[in-house]
Amino acid sequence: MTYYSEHSKVWVSVDCIIFGFDENKLKVLIGRRQMDPGRGEWSLYGGFVAADESLDSAAERTLTELTGMNHVFMRQVGAFGNVDRDPGERVISVAYYALIDVKDYSEKLRREYGLEWVNINELPRLYSDHNEMVMKAWQLMKQKMRTEPIGFRLLPQLFTLTQLQRLYEAVGCEEIDKRNFRKRIKEMDFIEKTELIDKLSSKRGAYLYRFNNKAFREDSNFKL
Amino acid sequence: MTYYSEHSKVWVSVDCIIFGFDENKLKVLIGRRQMDPGRGEWSLYGGFVAADESLDSAAERTLTELTGMNHVFMRQVGAFGNVDRDPGERVISVAYYALIDVKDYSEKLRREYGLEWVNINELPRLYSDHNEMVMKAWQLMKQKMRTEPIGFRLLPQLFTLTQLQRLYEAVGCEEIDKRNFRKRIKEMDFIEKTELIDKLSSKRGAYLYRFNNKAFREDSNFKL
DNA sequence: TCAAAAGTGTTAGATTTACACCCATGA
DNA sequence: TCATGGGTGTAAATCTAACACTTTTGA
Numbered sequence: 001m002t003y004y005s006e007h008s009k010v011w012v013s014v015d016c017i018i019f020g021f022d023e024n025k026l027k028v029l030i031g032r033r034q035m036d037p038g039r040g041e042w043s044l045y046g047g048f049v050a051a052d053e054s055l056d057s058a059a060e061r062t063l064t065e066l067t068g069m070n071h072v073f074m075r076q077v078g079a080f081g082n083v084d085r086d087p088g089e090r091v092i093s094v095a096y097y098a099l100i101d102v103k104d105y106s107e108k109l110r111r112e113y114g115l116e117w118v119n120i121n122e123l124p125r126l127y128s129d130h131n132e133m134v135m136k137a138w139q140l141m142k143q144k145m146r147t148e149p150i151g152f153r154l155l156p157q158l159f160t161l162t163q164l165q166r167l168y169e170a171v172g173c174e175e176i177d178k179r180n181f182r183k184r185i186k187e188m189d190f191i192e193k194t195e196l197i198d199k200l201s202s203k204r205g206a207y208l209y210r211f212n213n214k215a216f217r218e219d220s221n222f223k224l
Numbered sequence: 225m226t227y228y229s230e231h232s233k234v235w236v237s238v239d240c241i242i243f244g245f246d247e248n249k250l251k252v253l254i255g256r257r258q259m260d261p262g263r264g265e266w267s268l269y270g271g272f273v274a275a276d277e278s279l280d281s282a283a284e285r286t287l288t289e290l291t292g293m294n295h296v297f298m299r300q301v302g303a304f305g306n307v308d309r310d311p312g313e314r315v316i317s318v319a320y321y322a323l324i325d326v327k328d329y330s331e332k333l334r335r336e337y338g339l340e341w342v343n344i345n346e347l348p349r350l351y352s353d354h355n356e357m358v359m360k361a362w363q364l365m366k367q368k369m370r371t372e373p374i375g376f377r378l379l380p381q382l383f384t385l386t387q388l389q390r391l392y393e394a395v396g397c398e399e400i401d402k403r404n405f406r407k408r409i410k411e412m413d414f415i416e417k418t419e420l421i422d423k424l425s426s427k428r429g430a431y432l433y434r435f436n437n438k439a440f441r442e443d444s445n446f447k448l
Numbered sequence: 449t450c451a452a453a454a455g456t457g458t459t460a461g462a463t464t465t466a467c468a469c470c471c472a473t474g475a
Numbered sequence: 476t477c478a479t480g481g482g483t484g485t486a487a488a489t490c491t492a493a494c495a496c497t498t499t500t501g502a
Contacts, residue, residue: 003259004313007272009233012305012316035227048231051314055305079303079318081236081279089228090275092236094303162480179483180465202480203473386453403456404492426453428499 015046020102043127097137099153190216239270244326267351321361323377414440
């Protein structure tokens, strides 16, 4: 009989806010809840934390299960612990956000799980406190994007400067001046111009850039 | 038999990083652990989350128990969930930081609990992952202090500009130019100069200031 | 009389913002 | 030929950082 056993245990789950960027909009992956309580409601995807796994691993496992993807950028948003947050039982949930390139995510898998990419500005009412989680995640992600080069996780390996600008505009919900933006990009040597040209989004074509992580770690000084 | 019961529950605790400011140093309240495992090790103060209380209330309760104080500024740091973080059992802990004025905290209570104010730069090795919690809390608090007027929670209601400057220096670990600092303070009308003079810390005496929260909410624009 | 902390402005440099036109191409 | 998105530089304004001396008073 230990000291611990005087206290009660609770269920702990993780919920994933999966961000994507498409059609110049910041999107979140949500689905219809498959179980009671709340069956049929829009919801984030989550899962229970097992006895032998860390919170981080539980979040990773959940994401991998859903997307088939590994080594995805994830960060903890925080713990949500109101007593009645879950209408069924007392469950404490730890939210994580993840950044993926929507192109890396198979449509097949998306449909299998019945998930949808929804504009973050047009989110429906979600199950439990999931809206709150998304807003907090967005806020943290936005902040992190200003000081660390994590935005590239939402883009293909090769991207145009306009794409990058639209991403920052979508995340920050504000227009950015094209010339000022490009000026700042040019100062960051780890954002490398390639000789490749994208002809999809314009007639003239636009140079494709890539983020060089190794160069970043050496040069390292980011600010947008 | 519900869906929930297929999964296992875990113990959840809260740990408090209590910040204080004294002798121009940022301090953290720590004590010797009174129970096994880890009896006698330096540790943060924490407690288990009960079945019928939210995480926030558990943190508040823990803090009140320890300090006798209510309505203290607290913010969540995050959830710490490595499987073996606690040497005894699997416990997930959610850390919170609190800002108090050391003068408001009774010496008597401090001694009863065997707690010590320790400079954040001279922390000993703490129990479990508590050092990590403190560092994370410090980082978050530092960041928040730049954009929100929360520093006043660490000072008496009346304070001198030098005290305020020393506080920012201690939290940010960097010297600040006196004239530039005072210039910025003068622009914030919610930091009000009183006619009172503090004669304790200097022969000449220094004007005492106070933070006017109401004025802040109306005027509201803070940046240090 | 002197040590110790309080108080006070100016200037150069760096950063940020605003702003408008030509280019290349496919339809 | 024209509509669409790509690409480029400069100047004004703002913000930031550096810097030194006088005041007051208790010991």
